[in-house]
Amino acid sequence: MQKILSGIQVKELDAQHLKLSGKSSLELMEEASKAFVSWFLEQEFSIESPVQIAVGGGNNGGDGLAIARLLTEYSYSVFILKCFDSADKLSSDALFNFNKLPDSIQVLEFVDWDLPENGILIDAFLGVGLKGDLRPDAIKIIQRLNEFVGTVISVDVPSGLASDEISRGDIVKADFTISFAFPKLSLILPEHAEFVGELVVLKIGLLGEAYEGLHSSFYYLENHDIPALHKTFNRFSYKGDMGKILLVGGSPGKMGALILCAKSALRTGSGLVTCHMEDSERFIVQTAVPEAMASWGLIPNPEFYDSVGIGPGWGTENRVRLLKQFLQDFKKPIVIDADGLNLLARNPDLLPLVPKNSVLTPHIGEFTRLVGKATNHLERLELAKRFAMDNELILVLKGANTVISLPDGRQVVNSSGNKYMATGGSGDVLTGMITSYLGMGYAPENAALCGVFHHGMAGEIASKSKRRSLIASDIIASIPDTYIQLDIS
Numbered sequence: 232m233q234k235i236l237s238g239i240q241v242k243e244l245d246a247q248h249l250k251l252s253g254k255s256s257l258e259l260m261e262e263a264s265k266a267f268v269s270w271f272l273e274q275e276f277s278i279e280s281p282v283q284i285a286v287g288g289g290n291n292g293g294d295g296l297a298i299a300r301l302l303t304e305y306s307y308s309v310f311i312l313k314c315f316d317s318a319d320k321l322s323s324d325a326l327f328n329f330n331k332l333p334d335s336i337q338v339l340e341f342v343d344w345d346l347p348e349n350g351i352l353i354d355a356f357l358g359v360g361l362k363g364d365l366r367p368d369a370i371k372i373i374q375r376l377n378e379f380v381g382t383v384i385s386v387d388v389p390s391g392l393a394s395d396e397i398s399r400g401d402i403v404k405a406d407f408t409i410s411f412a413f414p415k416l417s418l419i420l421p422e423h424a425e426f427v428g429e430l431v432v433l434k435i436g437l438l439g440e441a442y443e444g445l446h447s448s449f450y451y452l453e454n455h456d457i458p459a460l461h462k463t464f465n466r467f468s469y470k471g472d473m474g475k476i477l478l479v480g481g482s483p484g485k486m487g488a489l490i491l492c493a494k495s496a497l498r499t500g501s502g503l504v505t506c507h508m509e510d511s512e513r514f515i516v517q518t519a520v521p522e523a524m525a526s527w528g529l530i531p532n533p534e535f536y537d538s539v540g541i542g543p544g545w546g547t548e549n550r551v552r553l554l555k556q557f558l559q560d561f562k563k564p565i566v567i568d569a570d571g572l573n574l575l576a577r578n579p580d581l582l583p584l585v586p587k588n589s590v591l592t593p594h595i596g597e598f599t600r601l602v603g604k605a606t607n608h609l610e611r612l613e614l615a616k617r618f619a620m621d622n623e624l625i626l627v628l629k630g631a632n633t634v635i636s637l638p639d640g641r642q643v644v645n646s647s648g649n650k651y652m653a654t655g656g657s658g659d660v661l662t663g664m665i666t667s668y669l670g671m672g673y674a675p676e677n678a679a680l681c682g683v684f685h686h687g688m689a690g691e692i693a694s695k696s697k698r699r700s701l702i703a704s705d706i707i708a709s710i711p712d713t714y715i716q717l718d719i720s
């Protein structure tokens with residue numbers, strides 16, 4: 232998996248890459264700019280819309296100048312907003328691209344820019360080279376850029392955003408942020424969502440070896456990482472091989488959570504799914520999910536099952552004894568979600584009973600109750616890391632970029648998913664998927680990574696035809712497509 236480095240490490244990374252590849256930093260800038268332009272062309276922005284590029288004095292500006300040249304080759308009408316004092320103040324790579332600008336491109340002093348009503352603004356003013364607080368002239372430029380009402384696309388990071396910490400000052404509000412190689416940590420923090428807009432991370436041909444020796448405990452989970460995480464099954468596999476799983480949840484009026492969980496586990500590939508619920512509700516489950524079995528009354532001997540998922544829609548009324556009994560009887564890793572997490576939060580003495588490497592899947596509210604308050608998401612991620620390491624558990628902190636904290640201290644940022652998935656039942660679907668992979672014999676870490684990635688990818692696929700109409704059942708219906716698209720048997 233791709234390491235997520237800090238902005239400061241980018242310079243070392245480039246230097247290592249250049250040494251290993253013999254390439255020049257200019258070539259790297261050209262590759263970054265070409266990657267940006269091919270993304271830009273895929274968006275099919277109208278040729279009629281004027282493209283203005285705010286260009287700063289560093290290599291972020293250099294990217295902008297190279298992008299300007301490349302876009303004119305695709306007959307876009309481009310002009311430069313000069314956000315630097317004079318050409319002799321440009322970084323050497325930026326100066327090179329400044330001199331290479333075709334004459335057809337007009338360079339406008341920023342002060343002479345009369346804000347057009349529409350079109351596209353490419354923000355190549357400041358990148359990861361931002362140091363300290365913004366200078367006053369830069370604040371004015373950013374404030375002016377934020378008056379623009381057309382489409383704003385930031386190169387690498389929205390100008391004014393620090394690459395690895397919470398920023399409060401003036402920051403460009405982008406519709407898209409096109410970042411290179413990996414998402415700088417500040418791009419995945421909810422506090423910055425209004426500035427980052429839709430995050431796109433582009434590969435720019437940086438050699439993997441260039442990352443050697445550059446420490447980070449953050450990793451980025453992308454589609455090319457997934458096939459290697461999956462188990463393969465041969466033609467002699469029978470339904471038992473695909474795991475016998477038990478899902479404990481549901482309560483009068485909240486049976487949907489258990490049903491979504493069961494359907495999701497079946498679609499993920501489980502062979503034998505048993506739902507455990509109050510006997511009064513068993514008809515609902517048996518009707519809704521004929522492929523699943525139902526059990527009620529005493530919890531069946533958990534040792535009979537390969538994995539257990541507990542909590543969706545369970546409620547918390549007189550469940551503590553049941554949960555405690557359960558944690559004492561079942562020694563294999565389990566998945567605990569929703570009310571299972573709320574019960575743990577209220578009864579911390581149960582936490583040590585949770586089998587090692589179990590997977591907990593809180594959203595931020597459940598996390599706060601279980602682990603504690605944080606003043607911001609960076610702090611929350613630190614708490615999550617400590618919690619996972621101290622309790623030897625896998626903590627899936629759900630959000631726009633779900634982060635999986637592992638017992639060894641690594642934290643994995645998921646790249647799949649989108650805003651449409653924030654809908655009731657989406658979490659129940661994830662619980663079913665992770666429990667299913669655990670039941671198939673996946674290592675708990677791989678069960679969590681595959682569950683989170685496929686869940687997000689299924690949501691993306693379903694969103695193409697649903698957008699804000701997306702409901703949790705659509706995510707389940709798209710699970711098969713994730714296997715096809717990733718070519719997982």
Ligand SMILES: NC(=O)C1=CN([C@@H]2O[C@H](COP(=O)(O)OP(=O)(O)OC[C@H]3O[C@@H](n4cnc5c(N)ncnc54)[C@H](O)[C@@H]3O)[C@@H](O)[C@H]2O)[C@H](O)CC1
Pocket residue numbers: 241244245259260263287288289290291292293294322356357358359360361362363364365366369386387388411412
């Ligand atoms: N490996 C990669 O990811 C590549 C990234 N590229 C691009 O390079 C920039 C980083 O370029 P750098 O020259 O280091 O700095 P910036 O252009 O981001 O900023 C320097 C620029 O900003 C001014 N500045 C700095 N601090 C402040 C401040 N507090 N207030 C006002 N102005 C400030 C400074 O004066 C300079 O003018 C990265 O983001 C990518 O876009 C490479 O092109 C390819 C490889």
Ligand SMILES: [K+]
Pocket residue numbers: 291354355356357358385386387388389390
């Ligand atoms: K920028």
